Amino acid sequence: MLSVENLAISFGGLAALRGFSVEVAEREIVALIGPNGAGKSTVFNIVTGLERPASGRVTFLGKDLLAMVPHAIARCGIARTFQNTEVFRQLTVLDNVLIGCHAHLSAGALRGALGLPAVGREEAAARETAHALLARLGLDDHAGVEARALPLGLQKRVELARALAAEPRLLLLDEPAGGLNPTETRALMGLIVRLRDERGLAILLVEHDMEFVMSISDRVAVLNDGRKIADGKPGAIAADPGVIEAYLGREDD
Amino acid sequence: MRSLTLAMGAAGLLLWPWAAPRYFVFLASLIVVNAIVAIGLNLLSGYTNQLSFGHAGFLAVGAYTAAIVATRAPGAPVVVALLAAALVTALVGLLLGVPCLRLEGLYLAMATLAFGFVVVEAILNLDGLTRGNDGLRVPAARLGPWALATDGARYYLVLVVGAAMVWAALNLVRTRTGRALLAIRESEVAAQASGIHVARYKTLAFVISALYTGVAGGLFAFVVGFLSPDAFDVFLSVDFIAMIILGGLGSVPGSMAGAAVLTVLNDSLAGFQNYRPLVFGAILIASMLFMPGGIASAARRLRAPLAGHPRVAPGSRPGPE
Numbered sequence A: 001m002l003s004v005e006n007l008a009i010s011f012g013g014l015a016a017l018r019g020f021s022v023e024v025a026e027r028e029i030v031a032l033i034g035p036n037g038a039g040k041s042t043v044f045n046i047v048t049g050l051e052r053p054a055s056g057r058v059t060f061l062g063k064d065l066l067a068m069v070p071h072a073i074a075r076c077g078i079a080r081t082f083q084n085t086e087v088f089r090q091l092t093v094l095d096n097v098l099i100g101c102h103a104h105l106s107a108g109a110l111r112g113a114l115g116l117p118a119v120g121r122e123e124a125a126a127r128e129t130a131h132a133l134l135a136r137l138g139l140d141d142h143a144g145v146e147a148r149a150l151p152l153g154l155q156k157r158v159e160l161a162r163a164l165a166a167e168p169r170l171l172l173l174d175e176p177a178g179g180l181n182p183t184e185t186r187a188l189m190g191l192i193v194r195l196r197d198e199r200g201l202a203i204l205l206v207e208h209d210m211e212f213v214m215s216i217s218d219r220v221a222v223l224n225d226g227r228k229i230a231d232g233k234p235g236a237i238a239a240d241p242g243v244i245e246a247y248l249g250r251e252d253d
Numbered sequence B: 001m002r003s004l005t006l007a008m009g010a011a012g013l014l015l016w017p018w019a020a021p022r023y024f025v026f027l028a029s030l031i032v033v034n035a036i037v038a039i040g041l042n043l044l045s046g047y048t049n050q051l052s053f054g055h056a057g058f059l060a061v062g063a064y065t066a067a068i069v070a071t072r073a074p075g076a077p078v079v080v081a082l083l084a085a086a087l088v089t090a091l092v093g094l095l096l097g098v099p100c101l102r103l104e105g106l107y108l109a110m111a112t113l114a115f116g117f118v119v120v121e122a123i124l125n126l127d128g129l130t131r132g133n134d135g136l137r138v139p140a141a142r143l144g145p146w147a148l149a150t151d152g153a154r155y156y157l158v159l160v161v162g163a164a165m166v167w168a169a170l171n172l173v174r175t176r177t178g179r180a181l182l183a184i185r186e187s188e189v190a191a192q193a194s195g196i197h198v199a200r201y202k203t204l205a206f207v208i209s210a211l212y213t214g215v216a217g218g219l220f221a222f223v224v225g226f227l228s229p230d231a232f233d234v235f236l237s238v239d240f241i242a243m244i245i246l247g248g249l250g251s252v253p254g255s256m257a258g259a260a261v262l263t264v265l266n267d268s269l270a271g272f273q274n275y276r277p278l279v280f281g282a283i284l285i286a287s288m289l290f291m292p293g294g295i296a297s298a299a300r301r302l303r304a305p306l307a308g309h310p311r312v313a314p315g316s317r318p319g320p321e
């Protein structure tokens, strides 16, 4: 459903991506791994419209994403989380999730200001959906708390809840397990697999935790220095000499 | 408890002209006018993080529009003058908001500051309409056969319009649009990733903010009865900013509280014009140091333990589900 072809981009002379391609199919969990600075987050930023590549193509369900602005891309059914958690810090957890519902609500400013009954019904339904989502992610006790008051692990979960509230077809997760303890990480792995199985989501994720990547991914793509050096089933990737070298080479630095 | 307080507050507001001396009735009208401006400014600056030093300009546009309509169409009901003030000012807000999309922070502050100066210059130059420096006398507001010629009558006009504006603002901030504005303040990238059309909502914030300030300007014209350009200088814009900082950025009740406190203070310092900036500055600094989040969040902190809302997160639960 997502097809990324031959992306190239550079930042002030530094080539961050040099001809990178990857595909994500329906109901597929694809992991994107690689050393720091390999260009993984840059791929996410291009897919979500935050960065514009010098060349390449990105299509999602037949639409050309490079011709679209970020909020329109989100409305096509792509939701994401950020490597450096971007929760709405001074808003409550519930409001964070309700903002995730934005594209599915219809009340404009005038109808909202007039407090029409239809708006009230829509709000009530949205709140119900949001509370159900919070309950599912174990955040229901925190609904009324400002996001900044939560520990990082919970903030990441709020960000995930906000992304899910948008009811995406494709979810992009940038280091979802970063900063989580082993218990939280295991719970997150179970959740991601269930999202695929129950909601039929496709998921593209970036993660440094190899156990995490190898146990839940259907496919792993390895990025090194802006180029894809391997793409295949987790087992094959773990044994790939090129991949091992890229990772060992990184430890030599 | 809460509805009792509200009912007593409403009764107090309704009976005010019967209990208070004339001047205090006038002062109460001014508080409501400033509260409407503060709500409008807060929607732009406190909710959407677009700082404006030009709201005296919007107030002037609204005031002169209403005054000119009332002068040229003497029989027209006050509603027409106020609607004209709202629409013209909202249009000006749109025309200012679109180019301001490219600006943030200091540059946006400078652009809005310049807007305020431009409005005053325009009033001076369009003296055929505005009578420039001579000032413009505003005829009494008319409601059908009645002229609202007393402070009490004008107070009730301001109160009714003000109540409607407050009610609409409270509705707005509790629904989708209000949340979209807050999302933009908190993180533009995350707002976009949630499907929010950031440019559209930033412009909308300008339009709504201008509309509120325009209505307030129209009411202001009828309350004071006489307009001259020097009443709309940059210090007035700074007063409005002080109101929302003291009251609380991102809070409608806070905007009203800030407007009330500073309007009364401004009035009591009327005899000491030279010390006014000093006192205002001291209050602002003290409120930012000791009451971050303004009156609104101080009130929330006082209420929170009683209502039992946890403000600090309890310990993390083990995991999803």
Ligand SMILES: Nc1ncnc2c1ncn2[C@@H]1O[C@H](COP(=O)(O)OP(=O)(O)OP(=O)(O)O)[C@@H](O)[C@H]1O
Pocket: A011, A012, A014, A016, A034, A035, A036, A037, A038, A039, A040, A041, A042, A043, A083
């Ligand atoms: N907006 C930007 N401006 C300048 N340089 C950038 C920008 N974004 C990314 N880069 C650079 O591009 C390269 C790839 O960055 P990217 O964030 O995609 O790496 P990553 O694979 O996500 O790394 P990490 O594992 O550390 O998150 C890095 O050298 C980074 O410094």
Ligand SMILES: [Mg+2]
Pocket: A040, A041, A042, A083, A174
């Ligand atoms: Mg990264």
